[in-house]
Amino acid sequence: MADATAQTAPTTPARPGRFKEFWRYFRENKGAVVGLYIFAAFLLLALFAGLIAPHDPLVQYRSATLVPPAWQEGGTWSYILGTDPLGRDMLSRLLYGARYSFVVGVVVVILASTGGILLGLISGFAPKWLDTFIMRLMDIILSFPALLLALVLVAILGPSLVNAMIAIAIAYQPHYVRLTRAAVIAERSKDYVISAKVAGARLPRLMFITVLPNCLAPIIVQAALSFSNAILDVAALGFLGMGAQPPTPEWGTMLAEAREFILRAWWVVTFPGLAILITVIAINLMGDGLRDALDPKLKRS
Amino acid sequence: MPLLQIRNLTVEFATASGPFRAVDRVDVTVDEGDVLAIVGESGSGKSVAMLAAMGLLPWTAAITADEMSFDGRDIRSLTPRDRRTVIGKDMAMIFQEPMSSLNPCFTVGFQIKEALKKHLGLSRRERHERAVELLDLVGIPDPATRLSAFPHQLSGGMSQRVMIAMALSCNPRLLIADEPTTALDVTIQAQILDLLARLQQETGMALILITHDMGVVAETAQRVQVQYAGQKVEEQPVRPLFDAPHHPYTAALLAALPERATERRLPTIPGVVPGQYDRPAGCLFSPRCAFADDLCRSTEPPVQDAGLGLARCHYPIPSPAKEAV
C-alpha cells in the first residue's frame, strides 16, 4: 500500500468530490449515522402515516377510552399503544404528529435562515451605520427569551400552528444573522473575493455567488440545531395551548390534553414526549456529525 | 556516569491508520556540563525523543528503550509522582513557541513562582526575591514590575526569556531547549542563543539544544547528533563534524549552509523526510541521497564505528586524510 502510493505519487489522485469527502467525515461519527437513520425512519413514517396508521387519528372510539398499550393487562392489539381519554388511537395520532413536527422544523428553518442569511449578508457588506442598525435590531430580539417572544406574538396573532411557526422563526432569526455576518466578514477580505471584485463582479454576484457558498458550513450546522429547537419550542407552545389547537394530533398538544391523566394513564403522557425526545436526539446527533464534517475549525482529530 | 543516558529508544504513535514510528532506535548520552546539539529537519523525531525523556508525550505514544536513566535513576520505573519531583527541577525544558507556551491567564510572576513553590518550598518572600533575580538573570529590564505582566503584554523574545527563567528557577542539571529560537526574529535569535550559552557556562548545567539550524550548532554546541526520519544517522564533536561529515545527509546539510556555498545557487536536498506512508525499504535517506545504489534501497545500513561518526550508512564518506589514499 505504502509502495503503491509512492509510485503513483507524480499523478496526484483526483480530489474526491465535495459530497464524498463530506460523507467520509460524517460517517466517522457513529452517532451521527444512527441519528440519520432515525431521522430517515421518522421522515418515512411521517410521509406514509396515512398508509401505516391503523386508525384515523381524529376518530373517537367512545367504547374504548384510556385503553392501555397492547402488552399491558387490558390492552388490545387493535390499539397497540393504547388510546387517549377520548378513545383515539395513540399510535395513529403519534404517526400523524410526526408530520407536524417535520413540517414545523422545515418551515421554521427555511423562514429563519432565509431572512437571517439575507440580513447577515447585507450586514456584512453594508456601510457601518446599516450594519450597526441591523445588529442592534438583532440584539433587541435576542433580549427576549425565544419562547416568551413566541408566546406573546402568538397571543396577539391568535393561537395556531402557522402563527407559532412564524413567531419561532422570528425568534431564531438573529442567530443566522450573526453567523452569516461573522462568516462574511471573515471571507470578505480573502484574496479570492478581492480578485472577483477586481474582475468586475457586481455586489449581488459578489454576495450570493462568490461569498455565500463559502459561509454555508456554520449555517448548515445551525440549521440542524434550530430544526430540533423548533420542534421543542412548537411542542412547548402546543403544550401551553398556544400552538396547534386540539384536536390536531401535534405531540405537544397531545401532552397538554393528557396532563390531567398523568397519574392514571402513563401511556398518554409517556409516548408523545418520548416521540419528541427521540426525534430531537436524532436531529442533534446529526447536527454534531454535520459540525464535525463541515466545520474544519471544530474538527476533532 | 552520564547524566542522561538513553539507549535504543523507540517511540510509536497509534494513529487511525496504524502505528507511526516517530523515533527509531535512538541513543542519547549527555554528561554533566555537556552541550549536545540534536540536528535534523522537521519530522525527524528530535523533539519527540526528548519529550519522551521528560514524560510529556500523550498516552497514544508507545515508548520502548533498553535504558532511560537520569543521574543513574531509571526514569521509566519512577512513579508519576516521583517523576514529577525530577521534571521541572533537575531536568527542565523550553519550547519552540514562547508566545503560546506561557499561560495567557496568569501573570509571569505566578508562573515562575509556581515551580519554586512546588520544588523548593520557598516562602512567599523568598519566592518573590528569587523570581526577580531570575528575570534579571535572563536580561529582562525592570524585573520587579514585569512579574505582574501577562504574557500577551510581552514580545516573543521576552516570552522566551521568561520561559528560560522558569526553566532555570530550580537550578536544573539538564536543560533541554527545543528549537528555542525558531519562532523569533533573526536579531533576537542571536541574543537568546548567547543567553543560553552564557547561562550554561555560569551554572555548569548540561544543555541539549534541539535545532534544524547548523549555524546555531556551530556557535553553541560541543557535540552534535544528526537525526533523520527518527533515526540517529551520525554523532561527532562539533569541529570534526563540520570538517569531515561521514553521513551523506550531514554533508548535504552542511553544503546547504549559505556560508559554505561555493556556487551562486545554494545547494538543497531534494525531496522531503519520509512520512508515515512512504518509508523506503532500505536506508531511509536513500530516495534523497546522491550516492544511493540498489544496496541502499534494499538493505538497512549498518551503524559504522566511532571513527566514522557512528554513521548509519553503507558507504560513509571517509575523512579527508584517507581520501588521499
Added chain:
Amino acid sequence: MLRYLLSKLLTFVPTFLGVTLVSFAFIRVLPGDPIIVMAGERGLTEERYAELQAQFGFDRPLYVQFWDYLTGVLQGDLGESFVTKKPVWDEFFSLFPATLELSIVAIILATALGIPAGVIAAMYRGKFFDRALMSSALVGYSMPIFWWALLLIIVFSGNLGWTPVSGRIDLLYFFPDVTGFMLIDSLLSGQKGAFASAVSHLVLPSIVLATIPLAVIARQTRSAMLEVLSEDYIRTARAKGLAPVRVNGLHALRNAMIPVVTVIGLSVGMLLAGAILTETIFSWPGIGKWMLDSIFRRDYPVVQGGLLLVAGFVMVVNLIVDLLYGLINPKIRKR
C-alpha cells in the same frame, strides 16, 4: 478595561430603547384592539369605547403614546393590570423573587455539576465516563422539559410520594415575606419543618429547570477543555512537574472558563423561557406563570410591562456576563 466597559454600556442604551419600542409596538401596532378584547363577550357601547380610549390615551397619535410610555417606564410606571388594577411594576417585583430563587438554584445546580463533569469527561476523553456523560448530556439538551417535569411528577410525587406536586411551601406554614426567597424566609421564621418543606417544593422544579443548562454547560466545558489541553502552555505546566490536578484544575480550567462563562450567561435567557413551562407545571407563583396567565387573560399592560422587564433583566445579566468575561480574560482586563 474601562474602554471595554464603556463600549458595552454604550450599546446597552439603544438596545434598551429598542426593547421598549418593541414591547410597546406589540400591543399597539399589531392587530387586535385591547379595549375590545378587554370588554370580552359583553361588548361595548360607542360612548363607553370612546371613554376608555381616552382613559388609556389610545386616541392620541402613536408617537405621543410611545413618548408617554417611555417616560413612564423610566419613572417605574408601567401602567396597571386590567385584571387586578394593581401597578404592573409592583406585581412584577412581588413575584420576581420566586422566579429568581428558582433560577438561581437551577443555575447553581447546572454550574456546580456541569463544570466538573465537563472537566472529567475531557480528562478521560473517549473512556467510559466520557461516553456515558456525553450521551446523558445529549439526552439532556434534547429534552422537552415540560414532559420531563411530568415524568418526574409521575415518579417522585405519584409513585414514590417524596415531593409535593405544586407551590412553594405547605399551606401549614405562614410567615411574612422578608427577602421573598422562600429558602431564607422559612429559616428566618423559625417554624419547625418550614425549611424542609420549602426545599422539598423546590427540588423538582429546579431539577427540571437546570436540565438543559446543565447539559449545555457540561458539553461546552468539555470541548473548551479539550481545546485548551492541546495548547502549548499546558505542556509547559506539565514540564514544570506540576500534579495533574493543578494542570487540569487550574491551568487548563482557567482558560476553558472563558467560553464557558459566555454559555452560562446565555443560559439565563433559556432559564427564563424554561421558567414559563416549569412554573406553569408546578404552579410556582413566579414571573413565568404570571406572564402566561396574563397572556391568556389578555391583560395587555401586564404582558407589555412583563415583556419589557424580562428583556431588561436579560440585558442586565448579559452586561454582567460581559464584565465577568472581561475580568477573567486578562487580554481584555489589561489593555
